Amino acid sequence: MVSSKNMTSDGTATFFAMVDEEKIPRVEKVANLLISVSSKGGKQYIPMTANVTVQNTGTVSISNVFLRFIPEEDTEILSGGEMFIREIKPGEKKTFEVKLLPHRSGNLTLGYVEATAVAPFELACGGYTVLKFRSNDLQVSVKPSRISYELDIKAPRDVPIHNPFSIEIRVTNTGDVSVPANLTVILPEGVAITPNEKFSFKGGIIIAPISLQPGENGTFVLEVYPYTNGTKEFTFHVKTPLGVVASTVIHLNVTVPRENENYHNQRSDRPLHSGVCKGYVGILGFVLGALVIIAIAWYQARKS
Known part of the structure; x- marks a missing residue:
């Protein structure tokens, strides 16, 4: 608190103040x-x-x-x-x-x-x-860490069209650290994949998460159904935060069976012997001769 104490004739004022030291x-x-x-x-x-x-x-x-x-x-x-x-x-x-x-x-x-x-x-x-x-x-x-993976793919070389087959994918962590990774498979046209709980599907690409400690491996199996023929290319990647650290490509041929293939195979499995062939020829000649005689007799009867 500040207050005026007095003021002199020359205009000088005197004030006094009270201060709370705590503040x-x-x-x-x-x-x-x-x-x-x-x-x-x-x-x-x-x-x-x-x-x-x-x-x-x-x-x-x-x-x-x-x-x-x-x-x-x-x-x-x-x-x-x-x-x-x-x-x-x-x-x-x-x-x-x-x-x-x-x-x-x-x-x-x-x-x-x-x-x-x-x-x-x-x-x-x-x-x-x-x-x-x-x-x-x-x-x-x-x-620094060493990030390394290996891919081992097992699949047939040739498959008939419309016949399902399996592709086995084995992934091994050959590095010295476990990092988040994905197995990515790029599918060709003309094949369908049976739904698999390990994979998620995005158009022509399927992805599966990988969690492997150094030295561990994991196996993934794809059930494939080919509905068009020709050469099919499958691309496999292992992707980590550093990018693609493992990659491989396989090719397999989807074939179309020839018409009457089973019949031809049956004939080749049971070949005809030469004696049987001659017997068939003799019988055929006898039948043709009889038909000729009957035809001549019929013609003569019509003429008379």
Whole structure:
């Protein structure tokens, strides 16, 4: 409170004031959070742990602290990307873990942590304000992974039209890491595929997800129905986040059986002997001779 005490003839005024010392902002009231993030590093496409430490280095309690890990490109957050602290007192420390999946290798910056918090601030309306804090950049060394798959296809070379057949596809993870992958089969025209719960269908392409640990293999079977003849080309791919890592192509021939093929086969299986053929010729000559005699007799009767 400020009030005028007196005023002299020369215009000089004297004032007195009453101050509530409890309401004077104090420089020793400091709100500050020290946020650090660290990791021992890891391997490409293998989950790694980042440790987040939050310490109140100020002199006042800070409440409603919301923290979020901001990843760099090619860094995936698996869990723990958001954290919340209801209140952290001066000198108090909190720790969290964030699970990350690096998609690249090398000396990388994987991201940082940013935070917003509510802290006492006597010059603000209501006596509180929202503050923002930021951690250091998470810089680590990520070793490269070897991503490799093999495809082994078993299928017939020739198949008759309208006769179903099977294609067996064996996929083996020959790398040193398990990564998300898909088996993709590009189908030719003129064939149909029996519905299979392992595959999803998209036009002339079918896709099956693959989840194999290093050294493991999985087998997929396609039931195929060919309804047009000709050479059919099937293309097989294994696709990962790095692109196509395995590929193979097979060709098979869909044939049309010749007409009367069964009859010809039957004759070839039971050949006629020469004696039987001569007997058939003799009988045929006798019948023809009799027919000629009958025809002559009929002609003579008509003439008379």
